[in-house]
Amino acid sequence: xxxxxxxxxxxxxxxxxxxxxxxxxxxxxxxxxxxxxxxxxxxxxxxxxxxxxxxxxxxxxxxxxxxxxxxxxxxxxxxxxxxxxxxxxxxxxxxxxxxxxxxxxxxxxxxxxxxxxxxxxxxxxxxxxxxxxxxxxxxxxxxxxxxxxxxxxxxxxxxxxxxxxxxxxxxxxxxxxxxxxxxxxxxxxxxxxxxxxxxxxxxxxxxxxxxxxxxxxxxxxxxxxxxxxxxxxxxxxxxxxxxxxxxxxxxxxxxxxxxxxxxxxxxxxxxxxxxxxxxxxxxxxxxxxxxxxxxxxxxxxxxx
Numbered sequence: 001x002x003x004x005x006x007x008x009x010x011x012x013x014x015x016x017x018x019x020x021x022x023x024x025x026x027x028x029x030x031x032x033x034x035x036x037x038x039x040x041x042x043x044x045x046x047x048x049x050x051x052x053x054x055x056x057x058x059x060x061x062x063x064x065x066x067x068x069x070x071x072x073x074x075x076x077x078x079x080x081x082x083x084x085x086x087x088x089x090x091x092x093x094x095x096x097x098x099x100x101x102x103x104x105x106x107x108x109x110x111x112x113x114x115x116x117x118x119x120x121x122x123x124x125x126x127x128x129x130x131x132x133x134x135x136x137x138x139x140x141x142x143x144x145x146x147x148x149x150x151x152x153x154x155x156x157x158x159x160x161x162x163x164x165x166x167x168x169x170x171x172x173x174x175x176x177x178x179x180x181x182x183x184x185x186x187x188x189x190x191x192x193x194x195x196x197x198x199x200x201x202x203x204x205x206x207x208x209x210x211x212x213x214x215x216x217x218x219x220x221x222x223x224x225x226x227x228x229x230x231x232x233x234x235x236x237x238x239x240x241x242x243x244x245x246x247x248x249x250x251x252x253x254x255x256x257x258x259x260x261x262x263x264x265x266x267x268x269x270x271x272x273x274x275x276x277x278x279x280x281x282x283x284x285x286x287x288x289x290x291x292x293x294x295x296x297x298x299x300x301x302x303x304x
Contacts, residue, residue: 001203002030004154004304006229009045011270011296013213013235013249014067016040021298022067023212023271025231026051027152029134035059036150036210042071043078045298053082058129060136061092062212063122063147069096073103080111087114091128091136093146094119122146125223139223141214143248149211149220151227159199169193206304209264212271215245216254224262228304231296232258234269237281252282256289270296 005028012020022039026046033055035042046053053075061069069092079088090096097117104115120128120138123146129136132155139149158180166176171185179185185193209224211217212233224230234252236244244251250258252269259267267290269282276282279295286293294302 004029004206004208006208006231006268006302006304007049007051008270008296008298008300008302009042009049010037010039010298011272012067013271013273014065015274017274019277020272020274021045022070023062024071025210026056027208029152029154031055032134033057034136034152037062037068037212038071038075039067040070043075049299053079054084054086056088057086058089058091058136060128060150061090061096062141062149062210063143063145064093064096064099065145065213068213073100073107076100076104076111076115077108079113080108084111084113087116089116089118089129091118091120093122120148122148137223139209139211139220140217141211141220142217143213143215147213149209149214151207151209151223153207154205156205157202159195159202161199162197165193165198169198171198208304211258213249215248216250216258218258218261221258221261224258224264226263226265228265229268229302230259230262230264230266231268231270233271234282234286235271235273237276238285240273252286253289256286256293259290259293264290265292266302267293268296268302269293 007026009024010021021041023037024039024042025036027034035056127135128138135153137151141147141149184195207227208229209227210231232255234255235249236251238251238253255269283295
C-alpha cells in the first residue's frame, strides 16, 4: 500500500510562540506532495523535516489570515532561487491572486517557473483538484472571512492479481489490466474463469479532512462521513467557549463532537491558542467526547 502521510509543519494560531509555528502541513500520497496553508516558519520546518521543496507542486490555502499564508511569498522566492522550472499551482480565494501578483512581480522577477492561481469559491463544496488517483474537495467553513476546508480522497483502487492464478492459467500480459479492473478471463479453450478466482480485494481507499479555522459546522458531518483522519482546529478549551464563538473558532470539545458526528476514525486537533503552555487540557476535553484523539505537533507525521 502506498504511503499516505500528514507532516505537521505548524499547528499554532495567530500569535507566534516558541512552542508552535503558524499553520502548515504537507500531505504525502505515494510520490506526490501537497501543501495545506503556509504560515511563517514553513520553510525552516521543511528543512528540519527533510521534506524536499521540489516535490511540492500544489498548495491549498484555507483562508487569507496571515498565520495561514504569510510564508507563501518566501517559499515562492526560494523555489526560484533553487532553479525550479516545474509549474506551481495555488488554490485559494480569488483575493490571494490579487495580493500575491504585485509581490511576485517585485520580489521574484525573473523566475523560470510559472505560477497558476486556481480560485476557490469558499461558499460551496466542489472538487478543486483531481488526477488519476485522488481528488481534493473544498468544504465551506465558518470563520470571519471566506474560509474552506479540504478533503483528500483516494479513488477506488484496482483489485490485486493472484500470482498463482496468473501463472496457472498463463494469462497474457495484455489481459492483466482488464482483470484488475474486474473482468473475467476466457481461456483459449473457451472456459470462463471468474474474476474472483484471479484477484483479491483492492486496498481500501483512504481519506483525510482538514478543517481550520472555523466555528463548529455540524452540517459538514455528512461530507466528512467516515473520513480516516480528521484534522480540526481546537483553538480553545471549554472555559473559553464564549471567546471561541466571538472569534469563529472551536473548542477541543466541539472539534471532538464534529469527529463523533462524522464517524471519523481518528481526530487530530491543532491551531492552539498561544495562551496554552501545555496541551493536556485540550487533549483531555477532546478525548472525553472522542477517545481516538491525538494532538498535532511540529515534526509529527501521522500515517493513514
